[in-house]
Amino acid sequence: MALLEVDNLGISFGGLCAVNEFHLQIEKGCLYGLIGPNGAGKTTVFNLLTGVYKPDSGIIKLDGENMVGKKTIDINKSGIARTFQNIRIFKELTVLDNVKVGLHNHHKYTTLEGIFRLPKYFKVEKEMDAKAMELLRVFGLEDEAETLASNLPYGKQRKLEIARALATEPKLLLLDEPAAGMNPNETKELMDTIRFVRDEFDMTILLIEHDMKLVSGICEKLTVLNFGEVLTEGKTSDVLNDPEVIKAYLGE
Numbered sequence: 001m002a003l004l005e006v007d008n009l010g011i012s013f014g015g016l017c018a019v020n021e022f023h024l025q026i027e028k029g030c031l032y033g034l035i036g037p038n039g040a041g042k043t044t045v046f047n048l049l050t051g052v053y054k055p056d057s058g059i060i061k062l063d064g065e066n067m068v069g070k071k072t073i074d075i076n077k078s079g080i081a082r083t084f085q086n087i088r089i090f091k092e093l094t095v096l097d098n099v100k101v102g103l104h105n106h107h108k109y110t111t112l113e114g115i116f117r118l119p120k121y122f123k124v125e126k127e128m129d130a131k132a133m134e135l136l137r138v139f140g141l142e143d144e145a146e147t148l149a150s151n152l153p154y155g156k157q158r159k160l161e162i163a164r165a166l167a168t169e170p171k172l173l174l175l176d177e178p179a180a181g182m183n184p185n186e187t188k189e190l191m192d193t194i195r196f197v198r199d200e201f202d203m204t205i206l207l208i209e210h211d212m213k214l215v216s217g218i219c220e221k222l223t224v225l226n227f228g229e230v231l232t233e234g235k236t237s238d239v240l241n242d243p244e245v246i247k248a249y250l251g252e
């Protein structure tokens with residue numbers, strides 16, 4: 001059984017059919033790319049997977065569990081975490097506290113223990129600090145743990161957003177154009193980090209990208225979306241050599 005199973009997924013906005021009969025199967029541990037030109041419906045797929053939009057039709061299953069109709073927060077608790085095309089971090093919090101926000105989604109002490117600062121609260125807080133620092137180290141952000149997130153350079157803010165998503169201990173990590181706005185050096189470093197996260201955490205990752213070159217280097221499988229529909233899917237090398245893809249996607 002695939003970790004993520006999506007079939008016949010669709011949504012329209014007014015008269016516009018943004019996603020139509022979309023399907024996707026992702027095996028555990030796969031680094032999977034969802035590509036397509038701007039406006040193809042990629043972000044809408046993420047919004048459907050995370051419960052931001054309710055689909056008009058279709059099924060979404062994570063580890064066999066139905067996700068359709070669940071609230072965003074419950075979908076996150078079931079194991080889907082995401083980043084956004086337009087970066088979303090808590091700019092007024094420190095880098096460390098941003099990651100701890102993700103960890104708090106899974107906190108192990110009761111509200112009363114928190115309010116009265118009972119021993120369990122301190123123990124859990126300490127564990128969270130250690131876990132958050134571990135994640136910051138993966139992303140090379142440990143020296144900036146106490147820096148305000150707004151003071152980080154853009155490339156590092158993007159990394160922080162991924163670290164925070166990982167803090168919720170997802171089964172599936174969705175990254176929406178994580179390299180958007182990065183320079184070539186930052187992009188290369190980020191791609192190395194994404195590969196490392198997959199290998200080290202045995203993470204399953206679905207990566208949205210409009211730049212084909214970028215995903216071809218790291219994704220094992222691709223789905224190409226065009227005008228809201230799956231144009232083709234399969235092993236990256238097969239997809240990139242598909243004349244249909246070259247014609248429709250590259251306009252060649």
Ligand SMILES: Nc1ncnc2c1ncn2[C@@H]1O[C@H](COP(=O)(O)OP(=O)(O)O)[C@@H](O)[C@H]1O
Nearest residue numbers: 013016018036037038039040041042043044045
């Ligand atoms: N909330 C919405 N209301 C109306 N139209 C939307 C909404 N969200 C997305 N769309 C439309 O759906 C299409 C796909 O958008 P999107 O998923 O953002 O594309 P991509 O991420 O591939 O660039 C676009 O035409 C966009 O304008």
Ligand SMILES: [Mg+2]
Nearest residue numbers: 042043044085
């Ligand atoms: Mg998008």
